[in-house]
Amino acid sequence: MNSKADKYSIETVNESIYDHPKYYDLVFGADCAAEVKFILGCSDQYMQRPPKKFFEPACGTGRLLYALAKRGHNVAGLDLNPKAVDFCNARFDRHGVEAKAFVADMSDFRVPHRHDIAFNTINSFRHLQTEKAAREHLSCMGQAIRVGGLYLLGVHLTPTEVAPSETESWSARRGHLSINTHMWTKERKKGSRIERFGIQFDVHSPTKSFRIVDELVLRSYKPRQMDRLITSSGCWENVATYNFSYQLDDPIEVDAATEDVVYVLRRTRD
Ligand SMILES: C[S@@+](CC[C@H](N)C(=O)[O-])C[C@H]1O[C@@H](n2cnc3c(N)ncnc32)[C@H](O)[C@@H]1O
DSSP states (O other): OOEEETTTEEEEEEEOOOGGGGHHHHHTTTTHHHHHHHHHHHHHHSSSSSSOEEEEOOOOOHHHHHHHTTTTTTTEEEEEEEHHHHHHHHHHHTOOOOOOOOOOOTTTTTOOOOOEEEEOOSGGGGGGSSSSHHHHHHHHHHHHEEEEEEEEEEEEEEOOSOOOOOOEEEEEEEEOOOOOEEEEEEEEEOOOOOEEEEEEEEEESSEEEEEEEEEEEEEEOOOHHHHHHHHHHHEEEEEEOOOOOOOOTTTOOOOOOOHHHHHHEEEOOO
């Protein structure tokens, strides 16, 4: 749906940000280097042999898979959004990467062989809206990763001792394209695990400017709820926790004030 409220307002479309992979890739691409360094650093630190096969559930545009493939790693991924998967595979093709992402639900999939390490760094896991779906995801991931392999799971937790952050804004630029992103809490109901966030991309190029407005519906996790979920999976143990600054030499203790966490999960024997 398009709207133009008055002559000074920016043209607005209400669409999924995930249906705009080119813009998504720019908005979320900035931190790639830090994330890739962290993924490879975790494999050095927490695995007994170097990983050969990397896997990303909810890979989106495959920004991280592509960065790893460029370094010569064998990668694979899945995403629910066909436009994101097409974008990801088109980039693989353009650069001669022999990998294919596929369309699937991260709580209901199987892969033909096991991988050594998986990652899901920026909160995508919270798109799964029920405890059942979250459990099924950890179970599918248990089948996708070999015993002793890792799953790096990044989640923005709901702190229990301090007020959660309610807004976030950042900008990204590539060539003549620049995007200002704003995210805000729309609804956080007491007693409900479902939270609604508004997100908008203000897209500016030499030929046009417009705004994409979307709503993200995410399941919330307090630190203890996340711990219980991991323990009850029966196939993952939590070996370390970090925050989103990805400093391998600076692991964190999750407490009631913690928000951003990357769980380093190791695949146990069943
Ligand atoms: C925040 S993006 C992250 C993309 C990518 N992991 C990255 O780091 O850039 C969240 C992604 O989760 C995908 N997604 C949401 N629900 C999903 C599901 N049930 N199964 C697979 N992918 C899902 C969306 O299509 C979107 O591409």
